[in-house]
Structures are given as C-alpha cells and as structure tokens.
Amino acid sequence: MARTTEMTFACPCGTTFTATVHHAVNVTLEPQLLYTLLAGRLNVATCPNCERQIATGLPFIYHDLKRGLFAYVHPNADLPEEDRDTLLAGLRRVYAEAVETSERISPPHDSHPSRARQRHEPADLPRAIAEPEAPPMQVIFGVERLITLVESLLEPEERLGRVALTATGPDPAARERLLDVARRLATQSGCLVDTELDGDTYSVWIYGSRKRVGQLVKLLNTNP
Numbered sequence: 001m002a003r004t005t006e007m008t009f010a011c012p013c014g015t016t017f018t019a020t021v022h023h024a025v026n027v028t029l030e031p032q033l034l035y036t037l038l039a040g041r042l043n044v045a046t047c048p049n050c051e052r053q054i055a056t057g058l059p060f061i062y063h064d065l066k067r068g069l070f071a072y073v074h075p076n077a078d079l080p081e082e083d084r085d086t087l088l089a090g091l092r093r094v095y096a097e098a099v100e101t102s103e104r105i106s107p108p109h110d111s112h113p114s115r116a117r118q119r120h121e122p123a124d125l126p127r128a129i130a131e132p133e134a135p136p137m138q139v140i141f142g143v144e145r146l147i148t149l150v151e152s153l154l155e156p157e158e159r160l161g162r163v164a165l166t167a168t169g170p171d172p173a174a175r176e177r178l179l180d181v182a183r184r185l186a187t188q189s190g191c192l193v194d195t196e197l198d199g200d201t202y203s204v205w206i207y208g209s210r211k212r213v214g215q216l217v218k219l220l221n222t223n224p
C-alpha cells in the first residue's frame, strides 16, 4: 500500500485543488509528520484560495518505532458501536493473515539459526509485523486521542511549538511575500508552515518541536 496519495478537493468557494493524504504515517522515517499530527493538520487540506481547512476523515496507520507506538487510527471518535465492531473484526482478520504469512516466511527462529541472523533485514516488512519485539497494534478512534497519547510520550523539548508571522490588509502580494519568508525560515530550522486567514489578518504559523521553534524565535529577535 502506498503511504500517500494525491486527493482532489472541491472547496465550497468554488476552487478545486489537490493535496497529499497519508494512509500510513511513519514518524521514524518522516519525523516532521509528528508535528503535522500535533498541529491538527494531518490529512487536513487547506484551500489555496480561501484558506478553508477540509478534513479528509481517512483512517491511517501510525507508526513510531522509537516510542513503541503502532496504531490504526480511525478519525471518527463517535463511530457507532456496530461500525466499530465490523471494523475491528476486519482488522483482526487482516492482522491474523499477515502474521500467518510471516510465520510461513519465517519459521520459529531457534529451529532455523541461519534465518534468525537475517531477521532484521529492513526490506522484510511482513516478517517485522510478527517480530516479538515489535509493538502490538492498537486501534484508536479519534485523532485527538492519538494526539493526547503521542504528547504523553514526548519530552518537553519535543512537544509542539508554534510562532506566527502576520500581515494585515487584503494585498495578495504582501501575503505571498510573508509566506515566502516563513517557508524559508521553516526550511532552515527544520519546521513546517501552515496558513490561516481571519478576516483581513493573514497568519503564517511556523511549527515544529519547541526546541527548534525556540531557536528560530531567538534568531528572529536578534535579527529584526
């Protein structure tokens, strides 16, 4: 399964645009996605014309090897019990099949010492699922619950930090310039940007770990 796909959105303002949606999020491979999640922007598309935010409501797999978190996340926290049961039964079936397949590929280690030596090959994903040290898969309903869980596993310095640059007035060129500056700052400091429009106030949020955002703010204050 591809980790991402391009999805087309039709905004109520009349604009049609495409954005990337994630089916599988591996923050070990893409650490910035951790902050996309914490900022509430994972699988949320922003209309380039009116800045309206559109949530996709797509389920996704969340994997954080370092913090031992492996979860199937259904964004709807209020999914009716019946639908939950159907979903869980389906997941159990898929999981059981995956484990069975990987057991066929990899018989118990002690009987095949030559295979045991190879068991950490990164390409061998199906086998990784059945690894005894792999974290078990949790099922989480509601992105907010995932965010709360992830936050509880972070060091204070790793938590979400944000700073906003703002422009007032309807001038599109001024907004463009602000976004350009913010993007450059974000890239330099390993952070991300997100835009917001509130009346005539256009804000560009730069976000990332508190540590990185703190360094960025320090830099901005010394170079006004």
Ligand SMILES: [Zn+2]
Pocket (backbone or CB within 6 Å): 011, 012, 013, 014, 015, 047, 048, 049, 050, 051, 052
């Ligand atoms: Zn729009």
